Amino acid sequence: MRHGTARGLAWLALVAILGGCASYTLVKPKRHEIAGTYSVETRIAWNKASSGPIELWTVDGPRLESIQFWKGLKDGKPLFEPKRGANKKPPPPAFAAAMTANDVMELVVDSLSRAGAAKINASNLRPFDFGSEPGFRFDLAGVNKDGLEINGLASGAIIDKKLYLVLYSGARANYLPKYRKEAEHIMGSIEVL
Amino acid sequence: MSRVASIGQALAACLLTAACATTPPAEKIAPGQTPASNSLEAGLWMRVERSEQRLATSGRLVRDPALNEYVRGIVCRLAADYCADIRVYVVRAAGFNASMAPNGYMSVWTGLLLRAENEAQVAFVLGHELEHYLKRHSLNQWRDLRAKTDALVFFQIATAVAGVAPLGYVAQIAVLGSYFSFSREQERAADGGGLKRMVAAGYDPRAAPSIWNRLIEEKDASDDYERPLIFFSTHPASEEREKTLAARAAEIDSAGKTLGESEFQAVTASYRNDWLRDEIRQRDFGRLEVVLDHLAANGTDPALVFYYRGELYRLRGAEDDADKAIEAYTAAIDTGGAPPEAHRALGLVYWAEDRPAAARAALERYLASRPGAEDRTMIEYYLERIP
Numbered sequence: 001m002r003h004g005t006a007r008g009l010a011w012l013a014l015v016a017i018l019g020g021c022a023s024y025t026l027v028k029p030k031r032h033e034i035a036g037t038y039s040v041e042t043r044i045a046w047n048k049a050s051s052g053p054i055e056l057w058t059v060d061g062p063r064l065e066s067i068q069f070w071k072g073l074k075d076g077k078p079l080f081e082p083k084r085g086a087n088k089k090p091p092p093p094a095f096a097a098a099m100t101a102n103d104v105m106e107l108v109v110d111s112l113s114r115a116g117a118a119k120i121n122a123s124n125l126r127p128f129d130f131g132s133e134p135g136f137r138f139d140l141a142g143v144n145k146d147g148l149e150i151n152g153l154a155s156g157a158i159i160d161k162k163l164y165l166v167l168y169s170g171a172r173a174n175y176l177p178k179y180r181k182e183a184e185h186i187m188g189s190i191e192v193l
Numbered sequence: 194m195s196r197v198a199s200i201g202q203a204l205a206a207c208l209l210t211a212a213c214a215t216t217p218p219a220e221k222i223a224p225g226q227t228p229a230s231n232s233l234e235a236g237l238w239m240r241v242e243r244s245e246q247r248l249a250t251s252g253r254l255v256r257d258p259a260l261n262e263y264v265r266g267i268v269c270r271l272a273a274d275y276c277a278d279i280r281v282y283v284v285r286a287a288g289f290n291a292s293m294a295p296n297g298y299m300s301v302w303t304g305l306l307l308r309a310e311n312e313a314q315v316a317f318v319l320g321h322e323l324e325h326y327l328k329r330h331s332l333n334q335w336r337d338l339r340a341k342t343d344a345l346v347f348f349q350i351a352t353a354v355a356g357v358a359p360l361g362y363v364a365q366i367a368v369l370g371s372y373f374s375f376s377r378e379q380e381r382a383a384d385g386g387g388l389k390r391m392v393a394a395g396y397d398p399r400a401a402p403s404i405w406n407r408l409i410e411e412k413d414a415s416d417d418y419e420r421p422l423i424f425f426s427t428h429p430a431s432e433e434r435e436k437t438l439a440a441r442a443a444e445i446d447s448a449g450k451t452l453g454e455s456e457f458q459a460v461t462a463s464y465r466n467d468w469l470r471d472e473i474r475q476r477d478f479g480r481l482e483v484v485l486d487h488l489a490a491n492g493t494d495p496a497l498v499f500y501y502r503g504e505l506y507r508l509r510g511a512e513d514d515a516d517k518a519i520e521a522y523t524a525a526i527d528t529g530g531a532p533p534e535a536h537r538a539l540g541l542v543y544w545a546e547d548r549p550a551a552a553r554a555a556l557e558r559y560l561a562s563r564p565g566a567e568d569r570t571m572i573e574y575y576l577e578r579i580p
Contacts, residue, residue: 090416090475090476090477090478091476092476093476093508098545100541100544100575101571102537102541102568102571103541109474110474110476113471113474114474114475114476117252118251118252118253118285119252119253119285123567124567124568125567125568125571126568126570126571127570127571127574136571142252143252143253144252145251145252145253146250146251146252147250147251147252147254148252
């Protein structure tokens with residue numbers, strides 16, 4: 001994907017993923033491994049791009065909806081690496097292995113906010129197993145840089161001092177509800193390897 | 194002929210003559226004045242109109258009618274006959290910034306409103322911005338640049354500024370409106386003009402040097418030493434300017450002039466929690482400490498200041514910060530006005546510090562004080578695991 005197309009993605013943070021020349025491959029409806037860390041099952045086809053610790057799936061384009069998988073983020077690493085040439089001071093908020101679920105939710109919100117999302121708010125943090133491991137879920141709401149209302153659902157866990165996180169987000173009016181059931185099915189199908 | 198073609202011809206004509214290099218500074222803009230369609234100024238306006246359109250639909254735009262009306266009221270009081278020519282956009286963004294585009298749109302960041310102590314300080318900053326617009330400083334800068342370079346180089350410069358990749362998206366919106374870093378002379382002129390304008394509008398001139406001094410203090414404390422404040426990227430600042438301004442303000446009789454402190458506090462107090470949350474998300478802890486020190490000194494709700502000091506120390510995580518966070522959260526709670534989240538934050542710090550009894554007590558107080566807590570099941574889950 002070209003940089004110009006990537007501008008205005010559902011969450012600006014996605015520019016960090018697709019700001020370069022990411023290429024998509026087809027994800028067929030079946031069980032898939034996420035970089036050898038956990039597996040998920042999808043009932044519909046998605047398009048996949050990958051960058052650094054993140055794998056992104058989308059049907060209609062990341063500007064409208066996407067599901068992102070973090071592939072086991074290590075202690076001290078940020079959710080989104082700053083783009084080349086971007087201001088790195090102060091450093092972006094980073095994951096710490098000792099974080100609570102509240103801390104991770106705050107990390108996600110602050111990272112998205114710093115990446116450009118506006119008026120972002122997280123809510124409804126609750127315990128929810130990530131596969132067979134104890135984890136958490138929470139909801140997100142905000143506005144992207146173009147003024148489009150975006151909602152999201154996150155599912156995560158800290159396993160062996162690494163952060164496993166799945167984030168589904170999309171335009172509130174249409175695209176979030178359009179694939180939300182499929183995203184929830186994927187989150188419910190997680191099997192940690 | 195299309196407007197773009199007209200502007201292109203005007204640019205070409207100007208490049209082929211020496212006229213641009215010798216053109217005197219443009220006169221002050223008149224109320225209601227718009228540039229001729231085939232002029233250089235029209236080209237400048239066209240470029241900033243695009244950034245204005247982006248800002249007008251931005252997710253960061255504050256749409257609260259009361260706050261917009263208040264800020265616009267200050268601008269109109271300062272602008273007088275020019276009020277109808279100016280569009281004001283209040284932007285939800287951390288950091289001190291305000292800017293004015295050559296076509297008459299002004300953006301005012303909530304970070305500026307968080308830092309100001311009174312209406313007069315805001316009036317000085319906005320009056321300063323108005324002076325850049327009224328004296329057509331951007332147009333003069335454009336002419337100067339073009340006289341020294343050729344069009345290609347100029348547009349590379351303009352694009353580099355407009356792109357401002359290192360500054361990030363919010364900063365990009367701000368800088369797009371101004372394009373140029375103003376010259377030292379233009380800054381002095383805007384300071385002087387802004388000072389006169391605020392006094393004419395009935396504001397106490399002593400507020401002018403105090404907000405500049407406040408900004409310099411924050412710049413020096415910032416963790417972001419490579420690019421301290423976005424405002425300085427287009428407004429070169431110096432201690433010398435602050436001293437000059439202080440001397441000029443002292444010569445003006447401030448009798449009967451207002452700081453507008455109570456009005457300002459009444460309008461902005463309810464937004465401070467959100468604006469402080471925006472600031473802390475930037476994780477520039479040195480800068481935030483200065484902001485909190487000033488809020489404490491100007492009578493902001495102590496519960497809010499102590500709570501955000503606790504948040505600062507908790508997130509910074511330097512040596513002794515856990516103890517400082519516990520102290521700050523406790524102080525916030527002791528005021529009797531802390532948000533229930535102070536109990537939760539205190540409990541989680543105690544838990545991280547392996548003080549289970551204190552952690553349990555604080556988290557239970559959180560649930561008791563926030564019966565509808567959205568994270569109740571998560572906190573109960575923690576409580577089951579705290580020994």
